[in-house]
Each structure stands twice: as structure tokens, then as C-alpha cells.
Amino acid sequence: MITISKMLENNRKWSSQITKTDPEYFLRTADNQTPEVLWIGCSDSRVGPDQLVSLPMGSVFVHRNIGNIFATNDLNCLAVLEYAVDELKVPNIVVCGHYRCGGVHAAMQHSGIQPVDLWLDQIRFIYQNHATKLDQLDGDERWNRLAEINVEAQVHNICRNTIVREAWKRGQDINIVGLIYDVHDGVLKQLGLEFNSIDSWRDYYKKTAP
Template identity: 40%
Template structure:
């Protein structure tokens, strides 16, 4: 059951009281600086909150969220977040997290509503097209959507790896571990797709990522 607007403000007052009761310096310490070990790139879906299902507290995770957790190579927003996270915050892990039941994935495939003409969701449509043979072999519609969610995470994780600011750190101690996750809302489980870039820099051997393709276009 959702809270009313006034209930949210009332909860905030209660939360402040609880925090200061256990640690009078909590907010003084909180505002000094942030030193998160994790950058979380996730979906804007209201049911996918990393603070809730990871147990990470305030100050432990730097967060960027957008529709369908897309790392668009020409999106200055996500590029700036990643640059700041690795250069200023020195994060040790970058997590790209999708989720089963993603509305953006479904909209892109059904081509209804925002999915019909959305240039943002065209990225997902392209992923579907590239993996069309595999996906169309999956007769169960739910399982097909689930697989596309996973393929989208793989592609966006590779896009992170191919960013110049990430590549420049290869071979140094500041090079972050890069992970692909799917959050299963049906069970609450985090599914690690085991795409740690430190173990294997090539997530999809033989396939150039969209990031590389787009970079090559701008260099012409």
C-alpha cells in the first residue's frame, strides 16, 4: 500500500529521530564526503531500488537510473556519471542491473505507446534484431522477454567496458570490476550473469558492441 504525501514527510521526521538517537553525529558524518565502492546503473522502475534489495546504506552506492538501464554511448548523463564515479569517487565495482518484467523492454517489443516511436527504445529493438534467431526459438513469451532483459544487460555492460574512460584504466589498480545483474522481482533474487570484465573483457566474442559501432560513425 502506497503512502500519502503527508505520511512520507512524517516518516522522514521519524527516520531523522531514529538516526540521531543511535548516532548523534550521523548527519554530520554523512555530509562530509561520499566514498562508495559501487556504481549502480539500473532501471527507473519504482520496484527496482538497489538500497532495498542489496542492503547498501546511504553513502555506499552511487546510482544512475533510466528507462531499461541503457548505457547509450551518446548520452552525456550516463557518461558523466561513469566518469565521475571512476575518476572522483574511485568506485571499485560498476553494476549494470536489469530486471525481469521491464516495461521498457516490453514496450519496445510490442511497439505500442512510447515504444512505437521512441528513439531511446530503438536500442532495445536493435538488440532484439541482432539476437532474433535465438529469441524466436523461445516459444514461451515470458521466457523470451526474460532472455531479452538478459541480452540487454550484456550489451549495456559491454558498452560500459568500451568507454574511453574505462579503457584508459586497463592494467591499473583503479580498473573497476564490471558486473551484469538481473533483479528477479518474482523471487527477490539478484541473478549475477557472471560478466565480470576482470575475468573476461569480451562479453560477446565476434560481435562488436553498439558502442564501438557508434564511435566509428562519429570518427568518419
């Protein structure tokens, strides 16, 4: 079992290893950060964003919650987006989901009044909106397809947000993509969504809106 003292011991080893390989690292990064990606992912413990894309420390500004939701009424999500776009000027925003997501599964199974149920209602609504097609699929296929549709919906939530739209209007470079990975092999796949301007998003949205 992991203990706090083991974690602290690991931390000291890690810190001295970094200092050994790059003596200036902590001095260089102590005053500011310049990440190139805002990563909105699931809280799932199996794989973290840094491992998935193998980028150096300092490259990824991270927001995670159950079901990788960008909730437009959630102050935490909005604060992260605002800081990443307006202050850090990240050129990339990634929404990353994963197959076999427990949050997505729960959203298909039941509802209730516990905080996690209320949070997952946001995926439940997406499921209901696509129920005709999703209900034609069998168990795992339906589960995985809903995970993909959920990523797509969150990408649209971000593109629809004033923080991003105003930045695009100012001419700020922001590329927004939806990715998903399989917990069986950790391989990422792009979901065909990529927007770098208000027009690119509007064109896609017009073509695919029901």
C-alpha cells in the same frame, strides 16, 4: 494515497531514527561520499538497489533509467560514469536488469516517435540483432531472455567506454558485472559477466563476438 505531508512526516521520523542509532552519521557524511558501487539499474519502482543488496547508506552511487541502459550518446549516463570512476573511484560497477521489465516488453512490441519509444530503440536494436534466437522462444521466455541480453549489452557498452578503459590503463581497480533479479522473489543472479581489466573484457568479447 501518499501525500507530500505524509512523506515529510516520514522523513522527520527517519532522520531522527538515524540520529538516534548513529548520532554522528550526518556529520560524518556531510562533506564527502565514498561509495563502493556504481549501480546502473531500471527506474522500475518495485525494488530499489539499496534494498536488493542491503548495503548501508552511502555505499551505492546510483543511476537509473527505463531499461537500465548505458547509452553512450547520453550526457547523463556519461557524466555519472565519469564522476563515479574519475572522482569517486568506485571499485565496482553493476548493471542490473530485472525480469518482467516493462521497458524491455515495450521494445519487443512497437516503435514510435515518443521519447520513451526513441529511448527504447536501444533495446529494440538489441532485439533485432538477436531475433533469430529470441523468436524461437515463447512470450515470457523471450521477454526475460531479452532482459538478460540487454544487461550483457550494457556491460559491454561500459567496458567499451573511454572513461573506463583509460582508468583500467592507469591501473585503477574497477570490477564490472551484470546482474538480474526476478520481481517475483527479488533474488539477484549474476549473468556470467565479470570484467576487471581491458584484457579480461577483450578476451571474452573475442570469444563471443558473432
